[in-house]
Amino acid sequence: MKLIEDANQQVLARILEGEPRLVDIVPARQVIPALRERMILHAGPPISWDRMCGPMRGAVAGAIVFEGWAQDLPTATKLAAGGEIEFHPNHHFGAVGPMTGMTTMSMPLFVVENARFSNRAYCAINEGLGKVMRFGGNDASVLKRLAWLRDVFGPTLGKAIRAAGGIDLKSIVARGLSMGDELHQRNLACSSVFLREIAPWMARTSTDNAVLAECLAFIGQNDQFFLNIAMAMGKAITDPANGIRGSTIVTTMCRNGTDFGIRVSGLGEQWFTAPVEMPEGLYFAGYSEKDANPDMGDSAIVETIGLGGFAMAAAPAVAGFVGAGAPSEASNFTRSMGEITVAQNPEWTIAAMDFAGVPTGIDIRLVVDSGVVPVINTGIAHREPGIGQVGAGVVKAPLACFQQAIVALARDLGVS
Amino acid sequence: MKLIEDANQQVLARILEGEPRLVDIVPARQVIPALRERMILHAGPPISWDRMCGPMRGAVAGAIVFEGWAQDLPTATKLAAGGEIEFHPNHHFGAVGPMTGMTTMSMPLFVVENARFSNRAYCAINEGLGKVMRFGGNDASVLKRLAWLRDVFGPTLGKAIRAAGGIDLKSIVARGLSMGDELHQRNLACSSVFLREIAPWMARTSTDNAVLAECLAFIGQNDQFFLNIAMAMGKAITDPANGIRGSTIVTTMCRNGTDFGIRVSGLGEQWFTAPVEMPEGLYFAGYSEKDANPDMGDSAIVETIGLGGFAMAAAPAVAGFVGAGAPSEASNFTRSMGEITVAQNPEWTIAAMDFAGVPTGIDIRLVVDSGVVPVINTGIAHREPGIGQVGAGVVKAPLACFQQAIVALARDLGVS
Secondary structure: OHHHHHHHHHHHHHHHHOOEEEEEEEEHHHHOOOOOOOEEEEOOOOOOHHHOOHHHHHHHHHHHHHOOOOOOHHHHHHHHHOOOOEEEEHHHHOEEOEOOOOEOOOOEEEEEEEOOOOEEEEEEOOOOOOOOHHHOOOOHHHHHHHHHHHHHHHHHHHHHHHHOOOEEHHHHHHHHHOOOOOOOOOOHHHHHHHHHHHHHHHHHHOOOHHHHHHHHHHHHOOOOHHHHHHHHHHHHHHHHHOOOOOOOEEEEEEEEOOEEEEEEHHHOOOOEEEEOOOOEEEEOOOOOHHHEOOOEEOOOHHHHOOOHHHHHHHOHHHHHHOOOOOHHHHHHHHHHHHOOEEEEEEEEEEHHHOOEEEEEEEEHHHHHHHOOOOEEEEEEEEOOOOOOEEEEEEEEOOHHHHHHHHHHHHHHOOOO | OHHHHHHHHHHHHHHHOOOEEEEEEEEHHHHOOOOOOOEEEEOOOOOOHHHOOHHHHHHHHHHHHHOOOOOOHHHHHHHHHOOOOEEEEHHHHOEEOEOOOOEOOOOEEEEEEEOOOOEEEEEEOOOOOOOOHHHOOOOHHHHHHHHHHHHHHHHHHHHHHHHOOOEEHHHHHHHHHOOOOOOOOOOHHHHHHHHHHHHHHHHHHOOOHHHHHHHHHHHHOOOOHHHHHHHHHHHHHHHHHOOOOOOOEEEEEEEEOOEEEEEEHHHOOOOEEEEOOOOEEEEOOOOOHHHEOOOEEOOOHHHHOOOHHHHHHHOHHHHHHOOOOOHHHHHHHHHHHHHHEEEEEEEEEEHHHOOEEEEEEEEHHHHHHHOOOOEEEEEEEEOOOOOOEEEEEEEEOOHHHHHHHHHHHHHHOOOO
């Protein structure tokens, strides 16, 4: 159908022509004016408190205390359960967040600008590993780190990014793919290359070298630091590609720990959801499948633009980390994702596949026809609030989302 | 022969048990007291001025001016040609140097300590790309950069390294191998990871943030920065493995642009040389094979410990850069080097080969029996003095060196 093909070419061009630059770090309320007191943005499609999973409830309670809307976690939980907190998806406000994906008014957000289409997208700063809010952590250590990110790290790094005139992200991702990153469960290379670029600017703009050293060490000790930047980049790239009538290309994939949700360009803001699946993967010592929460987070935005599970061939080491089989077979994942995508990204290539581009542009028709669903490299959170990460794995997008979307699209186009 | 097998096991253990740490940067004369006025250490086996290739002569003239032993390049060349300069291999003084490998008294050297055997090894600081002394460059820009390395960068980075209590190198190499480095023509990952580790210490020990920013940028803009550290590491690892009677394992491979030289553990300090070969590779725009100098440098020390061409499988992108065929076939090089080595390094593994260790311990018997010679990833210098790098490629160690060595070893052991 020519309408569909034309629409898809347009969507694809918009995805590939994006020019994402990291331009700032600012408090959330400054870039999302609608973000009020007692309002929390979360990962995934819309969800109410009563359907939220354990770690998301834990993160919500922590975020409430962090913002000072309650004095302690039990009071915070009561507040949320009593309907006193307004919940919205990050995606409704140009934002994304990993795992629980908490975004509240005072949190510092990365600002990524897509220079080609003059739009912006946002993501909070990666907190590091261990017990952290994105995995449902909410104790004093978690809140203390968030306060440091807000009061010290965010302002320090923001100043450097502004002084640098922004940081081009496509080139960092291209380098990272040649250095073993797939940009979801492995961001070591991009985090390191980002530090190479920003460190001189941090030195030029810093007045307190103890703070400077602390900030450099924070980036240097967090192998996943770049993930949140990549996520904001993914959002900045996909937003202009959404809402092209007739297009069957997926512009959003995300999950809230209860539901998996997708959006398709031709159907704009409409969500198609299905129960989220359980990741299959490897667990940290002392944990097993029975501790795991179903999959969670807006981070699947990176798979939506051809990274993560789609770029597994670039990162054979990650195949082992997420329990996806032999590292030497990592390229099978990338080849398989090539069956459900309409193009390769000529700027993001994989050396081990003789510089083939990452598979880009998930077509719901190809997914439904083949039964091959997108694979997503993901972290695994404990199902109880307050505990944190217990492993990493691979999860599949539920086929039902794509089936619903194709039916809705056919109806929209008057085909049935 | 049991004597040989036992000796080789001992040599191998010494190579694998090394604990290399970067502990300092100091002026060469401080760690090599024998390094006097009008004395120059060069790459490769011993060579006199009359047999030196163009780029080495260019570098020698530049080094003489840099040290103030002559006012200009023509006078310096006359001095060298007139026998007024004493030449020795780096390898005779615990040092190594890439390409021309110039080491003179005032140059700042990395100091790598092998904690397991309490020995130390040295290498000058990588100057960056373009027109540089290691490729025979010797104009004012080259000498100015060397002066800055001596007066500003070396002292600044040295202070940070000492404050950090030294930097463990094996772990950085392990990470680099999982990030697309083979540690010879590709050191982007290790350079970046090194910067991650040292940047906070540079901030803690720096008093002038303009200098700090300049030093951070110098490391950050040089994708080959880590090579010289890796070379000093190779020297620190192989030195304790040399001189074990009966061992057929190679402890040195190097070249001076005229001769290729090897040393074998069982024969200690004895050199076995043969005419060096021409690299086969790719040339920068405007250059071709007719501009190329034969292969050069002590950098093949990294192949001696299982990196560079031996670890090609870790770095498919480098196969393209050095013109070694399809990136997807990079692992063929590593497999082939496995035929002439006695072990794999369990600490340095290659994800794409399901975490097989890099082939380590070149056995001259296996080389001579199979006819398979070590492959070395190398830069290509212009054959004229003063021009610089014109390409990158792969070069083969000449079989004759190994044949001579096996004859000498047989004689030494009374076998013939």
